[in-house]
Amino acid sequence: MTESAERASVTAASTDRGARDRWLLVAGASLVSVALGAYEISPASVTPLIRESTGVGPAGAGLVVSAMFGTAVVASLPVGAVLDRVDSRRAVAVAVASLFVAGAWGWFAGERGDYGSLLASRVLGGIGYVVVWNAAIDMVSEAVAPERRATAVGVFTASGPVGFALGQSTAPLIAARFGWPAIFVAFNGLSLVGLALFWPTSRGLGAVGGEDPPTLAELGGVLRLRAVWLVGSLGFLGYSIYLFVNSWAPSYLVETQGLSLGVSGLLVAVFPAIGILSRVSSGLVSDRLFDGRRRPVVVASFVVATPLVASFAVVESVALLVAVLLVAGFAIQLTLGLSFAYARELVASRVGATAVAFQTSVGLAGAFVAPIAGGALIETWGYVAAFAAASVLAGLGVVLAWRAPEP
DSSP: OOOOHHHHHHHHHHSSSSSHHHHHHHHHHHHHHHHHHHHHHHHGHHHHHHHHOOOHHHHHHHHHHHHHHHHHHHHHHHHHHHHTSSSSHOOOOEEEEHHHHHHHHHHHHHHOOOHHHHHHHHHHHHHHHHHHHHHHHHHHHHSOOGGGGHHHHHHHHHHHHHHHHHHHHHHHHHHHHGGGGGGGGTHHHHHEEEEEEEHHHTOOOSSOOSSSSHHHHHHHHHHHHHHHHHHHHHHHHHHHHHHHHHHHHHHHHHHHHHOOHHHHHHTHHHHHHHHHHHHHHHIIIIIISSOOOHHHHHHHHHHHHHHHHHHGGGGGHHHHHHHHHHHHHHHHHHHHHHHHHHTTTTTTTHHHHHHHHHHHHHHHHHHHHHHHHHHHHHHHHHHHHHHHHHHHHHHHHHHHHHOOOOO
């Protein structure tokens, strides 16, 4: 299919679908993603309980969070290649079913204190997560006109911080009422509601792109583009900082500020929660204010985040810490909201899911490494050194963002 025909096909797909159905599609996919995000991050808010029950150290407890991201790193590219060749809509339904299996498995493993089995359940959850994330971004991009693509994708990616805020704030309450293993099944009902909205409004989307499935050479061509690697690196840095703060800020507030698990979880929830505004506004600002240019938004994201992340471990006022969390969370999630639309626009739409999958894989590599590396740094040198290292990553993001190409 020629580039002009491809653009015409995308435009037709977006105009044939009513505005109501388009936004119900985004809402349904977002609810599924919210449930997965809450399931994903909720162990971070009950880390002391997990360590006590399983007998692991800080790095081992961090791995309970990181296991899903590590799985996504490995599985994302194969999943993206498959999604470009199969019905992505049905793949989302299968992924939702897998969340129920993974949640029940994790619950039982946690009740027995079986750390190895708990990690295995998180691997299954990670596969479900990466299928939903990659397929939904590709289908949302397909459903809207190109001039509104970054806005729609930004709205969907806002489901990530919503899920993180939900998981961070409610996990201690769920653990207190039902025991900490219950956090792994607490959010399943939300994913079913999302699927019920998504399924009827996504008809006709997610089919194999073009007249024939993309060839292996076309899929491999995505990985040979320098621009794709550069934008992927920005995702790696952004997710590293995002997951480091989400994973270790609750423990920092408990151990250094004397706050309870419940209060620290609620306070840290503002860091992902502000991403609801940040991720939506990143697409709007890029589409409207900068006429579709992506680089100015990403540069600003890292410029603002760099000093704020460094200051977190030396600020003593709880009120000021919350302010730092809000502004830093807003800044770093500008990149997370925009990077997936950015990556997809660098390639032909028929291999769009592969580009999104690559961005997911590289970005979540940072999410996988950060909680474990952060735990090791904290264990060896303390919180100040760990937050300083995260600030250095943000500074590197400024350099890379300045060199990023426009799609």
